[in-house]
Amino acid sequence: xxxxxxxxxxxxxxxxxxxxxxxxxxxxxxxxxxxxxxxxxxxxxxxxxxxxxxxxxxxxxxxxxxxxxxxxxxxxxxxxxxxxxxxxxxxxxxxxxxxxxxxxxxxxxxxxxxxxxxxxxxxxxxxxxxxxxxxxxxxxxxxxxxxxxxxxxxxxxxxxxxxxxxxxxxxxxxxxxxxxxxxxxxxxxxxxxxxxxxxxxxxxxxxxxxxxxxxxxxxxxxxxxxxxxxxxxxxxxxxxxxxxxxxxxxxxxxxxxxxxxxxxxxxxxxxxxxxxxxxxxxxxxxxxxxxxxxxxxxxxxxxxxxxxxxxxxxxxxxxxxxxxxxxxxxxxxxxxxxxxxxxxxxxxxxxxxxxxxxxxxxxxx
Amino acid sequence: xxxxxxxxxxxxxxxxxxxxxxxxxxxxxxxxxxxxxxxxxxxxxxxxxxxxxxxxxxxxxxxxxxxxxxxxxxxxxxxxxxxxxxxxxxxxxxxxxxxxxxxxxxxxxxxxxxxxxxxxxxxxxxxxxxxxxxxxxxxxxxxxxxxxxxxxxxxxxxxxxxxxxxxxxxxxxxxxxxxxxxxxxxxxxxxxxxxxxxxxxxxxxxxxxxxxxxxxxxxxxxxxxxxxxxxxxxxxxxxxxxxxxxxxxxxxxxxxxxxxxxxxxxxxxxxxxxxxxxxxxxxxxxxxxxxxxxxxxxxxxxxxxxxxxxxxxxxxxxxxxxxxxxxxxxxxx
Numbered sequence: 206x207x208x209x210x211x212x213x214x215x216x217x218x219x220x221x222x223x224x225x226x227x228x229x230x231x232x233x234x235x236x237x238x239x240x241x242x243x244x245x246x247x248x249x250x251x252x253x254x255x256x257x258x259x260x261x262x263x264x265x266x267x268x269x270x271x272x273x274x275x276x277x278x279x280x281x282x283x284x285x286x287x288x289x290x291x292x293x294x295x296x297x298x299x300x301x302x303x304x305x306x307x308x309x310x311x312x313x314x315x316x317x318x319x320x321x322x323x324x325x326x327x328x329x330x331x332x333x334x335x336x337x338x339x340x341x342x343x344x345x346x347x348x349x350x351x352x353x354x355x356x357x358x359x360x361x362x363x364x365x366x367x368x369x370x371x372x373x374x375x376x377x378x379x380x381x382x383x384x385x386x387x388x389x390x391x392x393x394x395x396x397x398x399x400x401x402x403x404x405x406x407x408x409x410x411x412x413x414x415x416x417x418x419x420x421x422x423x424x425x426x427x428x429x430x431x432x433x434x435x436x437x438x439x440x441x442x443x444x445x446x447x448x449x450x451x452x453x454x455x456x457x458x459x460x461x462x463x464x465x466x467x468x469x470x471x472x473x474x475x476x477x478x479x480x481x482x483x484x485x486x487x488x489x490x491x492x493x494x495x496x497x498x499x500x501x502x503x504x505x506x507x508x509x510x511x512x513x514x515x516x517x518x519x520x521x522x523x524x525x526x527x528x529x530x531x532x533x534x535x536x537x538x539x540x541x542x543x544x545x546x547x548x549x550x551x552x553x554x555x556x557x558x559x560x561x562x563x564x565x566x567x568x569x570x
Numbered sequence: 571x572x573x574x575x576x577x578x579x580x581x582x583x584x585x586x587x588x589x590x591x592x593x594x595x596x597x598x599x600x601x602x603x604x605x606x607x608x609x610x611x612x613x614x615x616x617x618x619x620x621x622x623x624x625x626x627x628x629x630x631x632x633x634x635x636x637x638x639x640x641x642x643x644x645x646x647x648x649x650x651x652x653x654x655x656x657x658x659x660x661x662x663x664x665x666x667x668x669x670x671x672x673x674x675x676x677x678x679x680x681x682x683x684x685x686x687x688x689x690x691x692x693x694x695x696x697x698x699x700x701x702x703x704x705x706x707x708x709x710x711x712x713x714x715x716x717x718x719x720x721x722x723x724x725x726x727x728x729x730x731x732x733x734x735x736x737x738x739x740x741x742x743x744x745x746x747x748x749x750x751x752x753x754x755x756x757x758x759x760x761x762x763x764x765x766x767x768x769x770x771x772x773x774x775x776x777x778x779x780x781x782x783x784x785x786x787x788x789x790x791x792x793x794x795x796x797x798x799x800x801x802x803x804x805x806x807x808x809x810x811x812x813x814x815x816x817x818x819x820x821x822x823x824x825x826x827x828x829x830x831x832x833x834x835x836x837x838x839x840x841x842x843x844x845x846x847x848x849x850x851x852x853x854x855x856x857x858x859x860x861x862x863x864x865x866x867x868x869x870x871x872x873x874x875x876x877x878x879x880x881x882x883x884x885x886x887x888x889x890x891x892x893x894x895x896x897x898x899x900x901x902x903x
């Protein structure tokens with residue numbers, strides 16, 4: 206622990222303890238409204254149209270033949286504006302990570318378009334893609350498996366600069382690594398250490414420094430804080446926010462923790478079984494969720510307050526997520542939905558704008 | 571209510587090449603009949619090791635219970651012979667683990683794993699055991715239990731496996747269930763289902779429950795009493811209301827303030843707990859939370875504060891500055 210950490214800790218602790226929980230809430234929401242408005246007026250940076258990602262399921266070892274498809278992402282469309290943080294939430298297997306991987310071109314989408322800054326990434330040649338990949342970076346969930354244990358921290362952070370030749374001069378690269386470490390709240394001396402010498406939170410800071418090394422515009426955060434301890438999560442959330450403001454970054458924030466998403470995101474898209482079921486501005490989605498799945502998801506999150514919990518109605522959604530190999534007909538949520546009627550099993554609901562900027566895929570609302 | 575389990579000054583240490591790790595360093599708490607007690611803390615704070623110690627499941631070497639006592643219905647579990655403790659495991663005290671895939675045997679059917687316990691512990695005949703297994707699977711909400719009994723763990727989803735684990739835990743009608751992060755590997759909607767199921771079953775069957783978790787929301791919803799652990803020690807203990815509304819330890823306070831809450835207006839910034847969790851091989855005599863604490867004074871470096879009562883009830887906290895923490899909180903609200 207460095208001395209500056211300790212001083213920070215004392216300052217923050219006293220400050221925190223003497224501040225009311227929601228004393229300047231009015232001012233905060235005004236600041237936030239401004240930033241939401243700014244983002245809402247910005248041009249679209251990423252546009253996803255009818256994206257489909259089907260993985261073949263094969264049988265037979267010698268001559269494998271395709272017997273079915275896993276529809277990991279099934280015809281989704283959304284856009285991310287410049288400077289915006291879009292939250293993509295849903296449970297495991299809903300396709301949120303696959304969506305991120307498609308944008309990064311780590312998966313070759315089955316269909317649809319991914320327009321980044323006016324260019325379709327699908328079908329782009331390797332050379333142009335490499336150039337674009339400098340602008341699109343990713344932060345992974347597990348800081349233990351996403352850092353090479355045999356590389357020093359400094360080399361890990363410098364790697365993207367070598368690949369993209371942004372910093373050809375070695376001395377400049379070393380200086381940049383030190384600057385990035387400082388920026389991400391780490392001691393520059395960490396450059397000579399190995400990942401195993403660091404805690405989970407520190408490793409995640411390294412992952413962030415690596416993503417920032419080539420000055421990206423757009424960062425995909427794939428469950429970037431899920432593996433961290435509660436006390437460390439808030440540190441990383443604050444860091445992501447600071448970096449967003451400082452470098453005017455655009456985030457796709459993939460997560461399953463709904464309270465964190467609410468804190469960080471401007472707009473939120475809810476995915477279920479390969480489809481986006483609801484998309485709205487953050488406050489709107491949390492205060493007036495329209496899709497029964499969104500409602501169930503929000504109700505399932507326990508609030509850290511015993512009194513609030515006692516008074517809260519606990520509506521629990523029954524059943525489990527069906528297999529994406531053979532998804533339910535009609536609305537994919539209908540087998541678990543309380544409101545479902547006979548037509549829900551037949552008719553695929555339209556994804557429609559029910560209120561201004563509030564999209565939902567449910568025929569019953 | 572009478573005391574079912576009394577843990578007194580439990581110490582479990584790990585003897586590693588890097589030195590002695592005091593994973594559990596003198597913790598004491600008790601559990602009444604039918605009560606739900608939570609142990610909260612972050613990874614490495616010793617909460618899981620303390621749970622494993624109750625059933626003497628800590629791998630030796632490197633771990634060893636070096637002191638204290640664990641009395642279950644008046645019997646000290648640490649003094650029992652290997653045969654006697656095996657009788658207690660699963661029968662009087664059952665465990666539900668975090669990762670249901672690794673705690674089920676992949677090459678045995680679900681039915682075999684359930685009936686084995688029933689035949690071993692309760693001397694049931696095969697037929698009676700199967701009938702009871704069907705009943706148990708039905709109880710934990712698995713439909714078509716007769717057919718499911720013949721299936722293997724890989725046929726079950728994560729949530730279903732955790733239901734099977736709970737059914738196994740309930741097999742011998744234990745008096746106490748220890749659930750170690752029972753829902754951490756599950757999705758939120760499934761987590762809610764499993765927690766409701768456990769709450770419902772413990773109420774109905776009068777089983778006491780120890781929930782080990784890092785999730786403050788789960789604790790708020792389900793626990794009667796809460797123990798907060800940090801660096802191998804309990805640093806605060808009390809009713810859920812005490813801990814959430816009147817925290818007296820800076821760590822408890824910081825932990826509560828660091829999570830964004832959906833029921834409150836959004837904060838401009840979160841108040842994280844600064845710094846990193848401590849290295850357990852390098853603890854000194856002072857308070858382990860001192861380097862991250864905003865209330866620390868020179869006294870905190872001299873000696874670790876003992877757990878002391880902070881009110882007339884059973885609310886205790888281990889902090890020299892407990893009064894100032896409470897004051898600061900009162901001023902703030």
